[in-house]
Amino acid sequence: MDLLVARAERDHSHSFLHHVYWCYSYGEMEDLLGMSSEGKRLLRAALEDRTRDLSLTKRTHYHYATEARIGSLTKRNKLIIYSLQRKLTNQNPTKSTLVRCKRVNAERKMCGIVLILSGIRIDISSLPFESASPLRTTEKLVFSLDDLKAALRRRGPDSLGTKKVFLHFDDSDENRIISSSTEHDDDASCCGNKAKERGCHNFGTAELHFIGTTLQLRGINPLLQPLVDASGNVLVYNGEIFGGHHLTSDCNDTEFLMKTLGKCCSCGSCSTDHCVKGGESSIPDVLSAIKGPWAIIYWQDSSRTLWFGRDAFGRRSLLVHWPTDDDSTFLLSSVSPVSPVQLVSECEAHNGLGYLSYWEELPCGIYSVHVDVSNSSGYLVGEVKLHEYTNSMLKELIKWERLSVEPSSEDLQASHPKISRGQHEMHLASFGEVASETDSIKLVILMPAHILLNALKESVLRRTSLYTIYQEVISGVRQEKFTPVAILFSGGLDSMILAALLDICLQPSYEVDLLNVSFDGELAPDRKSAKAGLKELRRVSPSRRWRLVEIDADLSDLAFETSHVMSLISPANTYMDLNIGIALWLASGGDGWVSDAGISDNDDNHARIRYKSNAKILLVGSGADEQCAGYGRHRTSYKRGSWLGLHEEMRLDMQRIWKRNLGRDDRIIADNGKEARFPFLDEDVIRVLLNVPLWEVANLDQPSGIGDKKILREVAQLLGLYEAAVLPKRAIQFGSRIARESNRKNFGSNRAANQASAGSVRIYRKSNFC
Incomplete structure (x- = not known):
């Protein structure tokens, strides 16, 4: 056992111990190594001393991780496993491994x-x-x-x-x-x-x-x-x-x-x-x-x-x-x-x-x-x-009922202020090492944002860790540039939080594609915020290989695509649905440009090369605005009906999200052979947000960029995303500028479109498809 641990440490990697710790947590030591009870006892004793330095993040990851750990181990660590297996059980070292690989085949x-x-x-x-x-x-x-x-x-x-x-x-x-x-x-x-x-x-x-x-x-x-x-x-x-x-x-x-x-x-x-x-x-x-x-x-x-x-x-x-x-x-x-x-x-x-x-x-x-x-x-x-x-x-x-809707003056005064960098560092320290019991209690009672952050982290883990099993892993071949997960990325608050959480949950060796669509080149607000967001992500997580995929489009060149998207959004048929649909369809396709500077360098002064994302799982921020008062109509409802009016508007949004958003978005993204996953709509995340008092979720007495989605802004700060934490809400049709181009094309100008309430206008045209 000492030799085993020494070899793992000499390899400057605790991947084997991490893997064994995970298996031990699940009680699967015999299944993995075919160990006897004595062998398990010896290894448990070593683990009690050797795993105390494992970070909370890695413990959580290995708790949810799948059998991909077998495939992701280096050959050297695999030999260590085989050596330990022979030493403790005198069994054929390939037997249990083959059983394990058979289990990995789950589809x-x-x-x-x-x-x-x-x-x-x-x-x-x-x-x-x-x-x-x-x-x-x-x-x-x-x-x-x-x-x-x-x-x-x-x-x-x-x-x-x-x-x-x-x-x-x-x-x-x-x-x-x-x-x-x-x-x-x-x-x-x-x-x-x-x-x-x-x-x-x-x-x-x-x-x-x-x-x-x-x-x-x-x-x-x-x-x-x-x-x-x-x-x-x-x-x-x-x-x-x-x-x-x-x-x-x-x-x-x-x-x-x-x-x-x-x-x-x-x-x-x-x-x-x-x-x-x-x-x-x-x-x-x-x-x-x-x-x-x-x-x-x-x-x-x-x-x-x-x-x-x-x-x-x-x-x-x-x-x-x-x-x-x-x-x-x-x-x-x-x-x-x-x-x-x-x-x-x-x-x-x-x-x-x-x-x-x-x-x-x-x-x-x-x-x-x-x-x-x-x-x-x-x-x-x-x-x-x-x-x-x-x-x-x-x-x-x-039912979407919240216990605490209307605050007292004392509640508003006690509502937590903006998070300091010290609090952020304290929270990240809890990710980086196992905090003492007292520190953990302090962290939990600091603010509801901590509870929400943990729920979101678990949600992202559930939606990404299972996908780490892939054919390359099963066959023992690792593709260093394989990209399993991408994010529909505007550089705004929601997509930045998802990116930071994905970085925590996904194996460090994997790259992450950030898919950004623009109908106005480098001038679109979402393109600008995406580039700023990329820099912030590289600052927060410099070891991750981030890749911004710039998808440029011209609405005048998309006649066929527009007709195709019309069939996908059906039965929705407004210009707003169509604009959102085209933007999502192009973004989820992942066919765009990347900087030739490499995915960890400064991209500003480098040429671009064609690139198509091969990620089949897309993380999408749907549900964040509905649950955290991110829409302009929420502010209007608050002005008209105070806290009760705001709560009713948010409940209405959640109870009709299936009809207005999710079915349409699923059809659009799936048409590209991709699967959309919605971490903000995880059942546990919804439950956590409903248990938080409404005034901790949002405070619309405060200006835009501060009071709207207040709790998510605090989550972003806990993740070290200070610039993203103050960004205003921008819908994809406006941030990508497809709405502006559509208004000019179909109504003559933005002004005429606004007068006609273009977003809700139904599209009338004869079909040539029958």
């Missing part, structure tokens, strides 16, 4: 999912939505299954799979039993030949057509969706399980969910959300427990029930086409295949006659359709039911 992915249901009369009258009426009129949209698959492949370019479930009712059968069968589909038509033979549009025969595409984020064994189990259940799933369920490190989210859902009650107690037999979980129980973004379509064959839904904040897109009298088809899809056809004239719109898009954002929730036989007609029928989330904590987050 991580992002998906596009679709369901096309026909042959069932769907009743949506019980849904509490204005659009849930079969008498409503929607736009006419014509597209083929190939169009839909093409749109899905952009989200999941690595694989595409399909399954069909056929339901058939024989009216001569006195028992009125619905039979089912499942088969693969390799056709490009909506109804395969077998379905046609059975009568695809006959309401005694139904077809459920599932499609799933996959973007491989890690692992070497692709998991093809849809999944079908031995019981005939079918699943397509687009999501991540960051918590709420216990998954082993080798477990794939989708496979875990398939097995868990397969054990759920099928006793027909859908209306109660709880199993009437007792002792079994219901499907709403399982889905409500998931921490993380998700969208799901699941067929439970034993109960003849279709389940579908989205997480409570709508972080993954799921569009729906409800059946109408004119079109009985029921569709669910991650994305719209083509741009919508606008059938309502501007005159009709101005006269107050609205229209409904072919697609709608599916409101967040868990839905079921139990397929049965109509007593009167003999048709297959199903009523759509909306189920409540059953997790008590999640229901509290949905």
Whole structure:
């Protein structure tokens, strides 16, 4: 053991001890090294002395880290492991390592999912939505299954799979039993030949057509969706399980969910959300427990029930086409295949006659359709039911109630002032070394910003540490310039905080791409703040390899791209949505310019070279403004309604973020084969912010750049980001200057656009795509 520790220290690296400490924390010493109890006792004794100098940051990282540690160890440290293994157990040194590498193969992915249901009369009258009426009129949209698959492949370019479930009712059968069968589909038509033979549009025969595409984020064994189990259940799933369920490190989210859902009650107690037999979980129980973004379509064959839904904040897109009298088809899809056809004239719109898009954002929730036989007609029928989330904590987050809203004068006086550099250094010291118990208590009681910072750090860890397993690591080959994670980067407060936290959570050897889009070259405000932010990040973390990717665009050259983005933002259709969509689409594509000076040098006086980011995970700052009073309308609401008015406006923003922002943004970013992750919308972060008194979150009596998003500005200061901490809020459409260019192009001038309230104006045009 002494030799082992000496060799590790002589290598000027504690990577082995860090790795062993992490494994010991999880009680996985035997799994890693095949140690005997005596060997574990010896190593534990050494670790108690040798790991006291590990930083809090590294302890947290190794607590959340995955088995990538095996792949990231140097060859020398791997030999040390093998030497220790032989010394303590006399076992084959490759045996447990091979087992470990097998576990590393667990796959991580992002998906596009679709369901096309026909042959069932769907009743949506019980849904509490204005659009849930079969008498409503929607736009006419014509597209083929190939169009839909093409749109899905952009989200999941690595694989595409399909399954069909056929339901058939024989009216001569006195028992009125619905039979089912499942088969693969390799056709490009909506109804395969077998379905046609059975009568695809006959309401005694139904077809459920599932499609799933996959973007491989890690692992070497692709998991093809849809999944079908031995019981005939079918699943397509687009999501991540960051918590709420216990998954082993080798477990794939989708496979875990398939097995868990397969054990759920099928006793027909859908209306109660709880199993009437007792002792079994219901499907709403399982889905409500998931921490993380998700969208799901699941067929439970034993109960003849279709389940579908989205997480409570709508972080993954799921569009729906409800059946109408004119079109009985029921569709669910991650994305719209083509741009919508606008059938309502501007005159009709101005006269107050609205229209409904072919697609709608599916409101967040868990839905079921139990397929049965109509007593009167003999048709297959199903009523759509909306189920409540059953997790008590999640229901509290949905209500978005804050205990402390209105401060007393004493509360405002006691509210913490601006953080000093001494406090910042004290906080960073807590990251750099294990503080004493007294120091830790002092840090915790200093201010709510410390609590929020820790919650945000955990959120970023959950969204980045799992991705450190990649094919290069599994094969033992390290790519020093591999970039696993990028940030949509304006250099503003939110993206700077994410960058600083990512630096803490991500292995030091990885580079970080900062993706910045501009429609006015070097003059755009976001380009200026991005360059200033890059300098500040290099000051705070000089060892990190930061790369600013400058994505330049000219709106006049983006006619085709504009039409494409229009299909992605659908059913949203305002100029503001389009401007945001184009900026996000270009930024997430990561195709731009970088300085040829190298990613750690001064870029100001160097030429630029072309570069395309290969990062598949993008951190996005969505949710920060809604939760921390970052919008101008929050200041207006505060002036009109004081603290209660501000709280109500913020709650309204959070309860409609699924419809106004997240579905649209997910579709846009995923179209580039990237997955958006939203650390500010982590369930634990939302809970922490709701537990903080409102006057500690924001104080809008103070000027812009100080009182708005007050708590995030304090977090930035704790991270040493003093310049970013005082930056004003700038939306991407203004910071990139696409709004200005769009106003000039579509309204003639900024002034005319402002007079017309251009941001909320709907786009009217005929489609050439049908």
